[in-house]
Amino acid sequence: MKLSIITINLNNAEGLRKTIESVISQTFTDLEYIVIDGASTDGSLDIIKQYAGRINYWISEADTGIYNAMNKGIKVAKGEYVLFLNSGDWFVDQDVLCDFSSINCNSDIITGNLIILDDSGTTQLHIAPDQEQLSFNTFTRGSLPHQASFIKRTLFDKYGLYDETYKIVSDKDFFIKALIVNNCSYEHIDRVISCFPLGGVSSDIEFRGLYDRESEMVISKVTFPLVYKAYKNIQNENIQYKELFDKYRDYINLLNGKLSLVVKFILSTKLFIKRTIKFLCSK
Numbered sequence: 237m238k239l240s241i242i243t244i245n246l247n248n249a250e251g252l253r254k255t256i257e258s259v260i261s262q263t264f265t266d267l268e269y270i271v272i273d274g275a276s277t278d279g280s281l282d283i284i285k286q287y288a289g290r291i292n293y294w295i296s297e298a299d300t301g302i303y304n305a306m307n308k309g310i311k312v313a314k315g316e317y318v319l320f321l322n323s324g325d326w327f328v329d330q331d332v333l334c335d336f337s338s339i340n341c342n343s344d345i346i347t348g349n350l351i352i353l354d355d356s357g358t359t360q361l362h363i364a365p366d367q368e369q370l371s372f373n374t375f376t377r378g379s380l381p382h383q384a385s386f387i388k389r390t391l392f393d394k395y396g397l398y399d400e401t402y403k404i405v406s407d408k409d410f411f412i413k414a415l416i417v418n419n420c421s422y423e424h425i426d427r428v429i430s431c432f433p434l435g436g437v438s439s440d441i442e443f444r445g446l447y448d449r450e451s452e453m454v455i456s457k458v459t460f461p462l463v464y465k466a467y468k469n470i471q472n473e474n475i476q477y478k479e480l481f482d483k484y485r486d487y488i489n490l491l492n493g494k495l496s497l498v499v500k501f502i503l504s505t506k507l508f509i510k511r512t513i514k515f516l517c518s519k
Contacts, residue, residue: 238337239267240315240389244305244322246274251324251433253283258326260290264333268292270309274299280323303398303406310392317346317386320407321430325383328428335427336386344388344420345411348429350381355434366424372416376455379408384429391420404443405450412454 241259245252252271259269273280273296281296288294293312299305306320321327328351336346350362362381365374374380395413398406414420 237266237268237315238317239264239333239386240270240309240313240318241267241333242270242272242306242309242313242318242320244272244274244302244309244320245276245280246299246305246323247276247278247280248323249276249278249280249283252280254326255321255323256283256287256291259321260287261330262327262333263330264337266337267333268313268315270294270312272299272305272309273297274305301400301403303400303402307397307400310389310397313389315389318389318392319384319386319429320382322383324435325430325432327430332427332429336425336429339425341423341425342421343423344391345380345385345414346423346425347380347385348425348427350384351428351431353431353433361428363426364424367422370415370422370424375408375412375416376451379405380411381430381432382407383432385411387414394418402450402454404447405454408451409454409457 243252243255243259245255252273256269256271269291271284271291271294273284273294275296275298284291284294284296295308299308309320310318327333336348339346347364349364352360352362354360364380364384365371391414395410395418399409400406402409415422
């Protein structure tokens, strides 16, 4: 089987229905669909049962968090690649998986682009880095979108499941271990894969502090403390250099502005004298 699509859900019945319908409407059929529900009480279970004939595996039981639920899905997945499309997310069109299956690529992680929607309905296109752009900085500033990333199932056997001690950055942790530490192969496809509406844990402003703290823990752990310390020093120096450069640029602009006024004054004075002399001579 080529693909395993995994959806996790907790009390998001409306979002779950939209996600399920976007999966089962795909024109590509060589896939299995897995739904992991965290013992929802909002009617989500009724929706799962409604579509049970199109779902290969589902379970509804209490879990300990997002990554515990995602790991449950990985453990039962049989596809060559897995993609996490959690409740509330959806594929951008019906041919996404068909187009993915047709590409001539066997990389460990294949990532497409993502559309992000805010509460006002404004959309933003998030373009994942290509092979040349992917670097350590990709993960210091953000991560790859798991809603648009096809991950070889065997990578979880090699490098372990998602670390459940993290609340919102374990996917970042996994990508760093796979791509930066272990040099797994990566490919970017210039194709929008899915839509992600803001509002989840990782996008909630109240959790931004937690995200930053966990991100620093991840980066510090995988790069070793001394290496990370050196990296932070470089980053701080870059910030200082930028501040100095901005001040220097402002000074130059101000200086040029003053010089421009002086030049304009000299030219206007010269023109005035020339015209005055011409006027006097004409008399």
